[in-house]
Each structure stands twice: as structure tokens, then as C-alpha cells.
Amino acid sequence: MYKAPVEEIAFTLKHVAGMAEALQNGRLGDLSDDLVDAILSEAGRFATDEVAPLGEIGDKQGARMVDGKVVVPDGWAELYRQWSEGGWNSLTAAEDFGGQALPHMLNVAALEMWNSGSMAFALGPTLTMGAVDAVTTHGSDALKQKFLHKMVSGEWMATMNLTEPHAGSDLGVMKSRAERRDDGSYRIFGQKIFITWGDHEVTDNIIHLVLARLPDAPAGTRGISLFLVPKYLVGDDGAIGARNDLHCHSLEHKLGIHGSPTCTMIYGDGKFGDEAGAIGYLIGEENKGLNCMFTMMNNARLAVGMQGVAICEAATQKAVHYAKDRTQGKAPGWTGSGMSPIIEHPDIARTLVTMKALTQGSRAICYTCAHATDMAHHADSTEAAHWAERAALLTPIAKSFATDAGVEVASLGIQVHGGMGFIEETGAARYLRDARIAPIYEGTNGIQAIDLVTRKLPLSNGAHVRGFIAELKAIAAEVRASNREGFGSTAERLETSLADLEQTTEWLLARLGEGNATAALSGATPYQRLFGLVLTGCYLAKGGLADEDHGRDTRIALCRFTAENLIAETAALKDRVINGEASLTAARAVLG
Secondary structure (H helix, E strand, C coil), rough: CCCCHHHHHHHHHHHHHHHHHHCCCCCCHHHHHHHHHHHHHHHHHHHHHHHHHHHHHHHHHHCCEECEEEEEEECCHHHHHHHCCCCHCCCCCCCHHCCCCCCHHHHHHHHHHHHHHHHHHHHHHHHHHHHHHHHEEEEEHHHHHHHHHHHHHCEEEEEEEEEEEEEEHHHHHHHCEEEECCCCCEEEEEEEEEEECCCCCCCCCEEEEEEEECCCCCCCCHHHEEEEEEEEEEECCCCCCCCCEEEEEEEEECCCCCCCCEEEECCCCCCCCCCCCCCEEEEEECCCCCHHHHHHHHHHHHHHHHHHHHHHHHHHHHHHHHHHHEECCCCCCCCCCCEEEECCCHHHHHHHHHHHHHHHHHHHHHHHHHHHHHHHHHCCHHHHHHHHHHHHHHHHHHHHHHHHHHHHHHHHHHHHHHHHHHHHEEECCHHHHHHCCCCCCCHHHHHHHHHHHHCCHHHHHHHHHHHHHHHHHHHHHHHHHHHHHCCCCCCHHHHHHHHHHHHHHHHHHHHHHHHCCHHHHHHHHHHHHHHHHHHHHHHHHHHHHHCCCCCCCCCHHHHHHHHHCCCHHHHHHHHHHHHHHHHHHHHHHCCC
16 A cells, blocks of 8 residues: 655655755745645645545546436545645645645645545646646636635636647647627637546536637637636626536546546537537637646646656555565575565566666656746746746656656566556556556657757757756766765766766757757657656765765665666667667658
């Protein structure tokens, strides 16, 4: 059974991501170290005792339609009620609307724990938090007053409606349409697919954020507007009124996240109301909807990265527990009676430590991204610009590296279980089934790589990424200067991998400067992984340097393993980035 690693989460937040320094410098207001620990402890208790036990039930039962209504797994409605009453939905929301205005770092740490307990359950609240951010940032005062209080409290959940059958990553070709009405509202018509938690009876109302196109809108993405479309209309007094003209047509039958209702939504077919068309309200300006939605999507991308971290942690815990109990053969040096636990076999130990390294590296990357987001909101104007660029640079890496790691670690967890891992009753397979969606949604990891290379590397004409690499070099230098024997050849390995990162970064910037997008994009995905591996090595080293428990040096040991076993891959990745285009171009012929 999953147990929230509260101590490890707190250490990573404070000593790797940067929360301790922010607290010391007063960057986080009145937040104290003791309050951080109390929040993390209670989140860990709730995730361990309340969420995790219902994860398996959610996977087996799944969401289902009964008499035209979406029904969630047994116990989930009550679990959500307890969760929202605990104030977890409002951690980072503005105090004006009932929020607690706490740092994003705390929220992503809590998100990790909810998702380790049940990724399918945590998906719903995650989207609500993103919708709160979008409405807070771009909504009119009237919309905020009418909807935000109950969205922030969690009394109402929210969704994000982008995808259509013919419009996945390319939203410019969407067909959903909006028509103006004289009272300032709009009527929404169209079909949306893959809508997470699109319908249910868990909350009294559901607030849908829907992208649609006005009749006179420009073509492509410049002609998309964003609308708030409630399941039930809301009066000026806040009371719920008539059913809006929208409904769930069907649920998808998915590989994983079974408990999360993934809906095909129909807007404006005349099923409800006196007039066809779902009543919606404009968020932001007409034809600027994609800009508004990206507020929600950028936060969601980091949240999806946390799903990868969460799966890594849960799968690793399960695999370690199994490897300690399962006995097979006799490992070298085993002196006990009978067969040895499989954790004593070198290959199993190597697999488990690899899982641990990818878990902690992914956690550190995501938490550091959240720290940058917080600093962008709490620093002065000059520093805020720096931190905003740091958050922008880290977001695609956090989303992609952590979710790829989630798939890899979950697969390794099945391998540790052997044949029993392939059997559903052990629960190891669920993590892989759930994890597989994370590299796909909220922008595939390939799209994250395109964003990283073409938009984030050129920030400040490349000065920001160069400055960041310099900061990482300083960590390697500190490892070398520490002379701590436990680090082994960590400093040398980090320096080599950092040189790989620096060379590929300069090569990509040069290709972009020449206008050679094909060369740059041919190596975007391996570059993204290269960056993630270097960050993993550096952040584990930072944790090892910060760990005062020199008696165990377990963090240093994990850092050394990572440096000497995992990050050497950067050399091959560099070669793929710099020299891969020609072979890719030639090999396209095999695709027909």
C-alpha cells in the first residue's frame, strides 16, 4: 500500500527546489517552515489513508453511464467531499475568492500525493484548479463574483474543452461555434471529445471552459474564443437554475485511469432548454481564447508532470515492497537460510535504484519549476522576468521527462514483479496503464520538445538557458570541491554531461538562427531527454550536498549511482541531436 513520502517531499522542496531560501528571505509572506510541514503531513495522511485505499476500487469499477447519468466508483463522491472540505482545492487560489494564496510549490507537492493515491481521482480537482487560474486571470468581475467562490471551494468542479474528433493538437481547425446574443451571452454549438471528468453527479454544478469560433472570426488559432459554460445556469443570487443545453453523449473505454469519466460532450443540440445552444459567457476578449486557455494549460502541464512523479513513487514503493518479500534463488554472498529475497540480487537492486533515481530526479525538476512560478509572482519586476523565463524553460522538461519516467518506472516495476506483475491482482499493471496517457495529453511530449527548442531556448536571445547551464555547472564544481568520497566520480560525470548539454544547446540555437527548423526539430526530443537527465544528476547532487546526515549519505549514494550509471546516455543523445537529421531524412522512405 502506498505511503506518502512526506519527509522526502519536504526535503526536496526546501533544499533542492529552493523553498527554504524563499522562506528565509521572506519571499513567501507569512508562510513558516512549521506550517509547510503541517500542510505536507496532513496531505500525506489524507493521501495514504483516504485516497490510496479507493484507488484500486476506482480502477476495477471505473466510471460508467447508468440511465443516461455518469456514475463514479463507489466511495469517490464522499472522498471528494472530504477532500474539498479539507480546503485542498483552494491552496493557491486568491484570498478574495476564498483561497489560501499559498505557494504553487505546496500545491504540486500535494498533487503528487493525491495522484500517487489515485491518478484517476486526482484528475478532476487538477482541472478545476486550472480553470480557477484561467477565470481569475482573464474573467470579468461579474464572472468572478458569480462562479469563482464555489469553484475555489470545490463545491463546483470544472473542465477544459479543447479537443474535437478532427482537431487534436491543431486547434486551428476546430469547428465548435459560438453565436452572440443581445444580452451579452453566447450560444455554443459543437462536439468535444476526451473531456476529463466532463460529467458526473459528484458536485452540484460543473463549469466547462470551452473553446469555440465566432462566425466572423479569423481563420486558424487567431479566431478562437474561450467561453465559460455551466452545466446548470446560475442566477445573480448564485442559486443554481435550469439545465443548460449540454450533455455527455458517451464515455470512452480506456487503457487506464478507469475511474476518471472521459466524456464526449455535446453542446447546443436542443436536448435541454427552450432554445438550442448552450449558454456561455466570454472569458477575456473575442478571438483571444487560446491565450486565455494557455493560462490553464501551462499550469496543467506541470500538474501532468506531477502525475508522472506520482506514478514513479507509487510504482517504486510497490516494487521495493515486493522485492523484499519475494524469495528466489540465492544471491551472491547470501548467508541466510533458504532462498534470498530478490532485492538481494544485483540486477533487481540495479532496477530498483534506477526507479528511485528517476523518481527523485523527476520530483526535483517539477518542484523547481513550481518554485520558479512562485518567484515570478513574488519577486520585483526585474527578478520576476527572470523567474518567468525560468518557469517557461522548465515547464516542457518537467512535463515530458517526468511523464516519460512514469511510464519507464511503472514498466520496470512490472519487471521486478515478474509474471505476477502481468497479473492485475498485484496492482503493478495499473500504474503502467494509468501512466501511459500522461506523455500524450496536455500537449504530447513531442510537442513539448518543439516548444522547448523553438520557443524556450531563444528566450532573451539564448541568454537565459546559458545562464541556467552556468548555474548547473556551479553545482558540479561544488561537488568536486566537497572532496566527499561518497560522490565517487560524480563531479567528472556531471561535467561531461553538462558539456554535452552546452554543446547541443549552442548547436540548436545556431540552427534556429540559420532558419533551419528541420535540423533543430529532428533532434528536439533527444535534446529534451538530455536536458532532463542532466537536471536529474545535478539536482540529486544538490540534494546530496545539502544532506546533513553524513552518517548515511544515502542521497549521495543515489547521486553517485545516477552519475555513474544513467547520465552517460547524454553523449549518445548529443550525437542524435547533432547528427541525426540526415539519417532521419533518408529513412523516411521506409514509411512509404
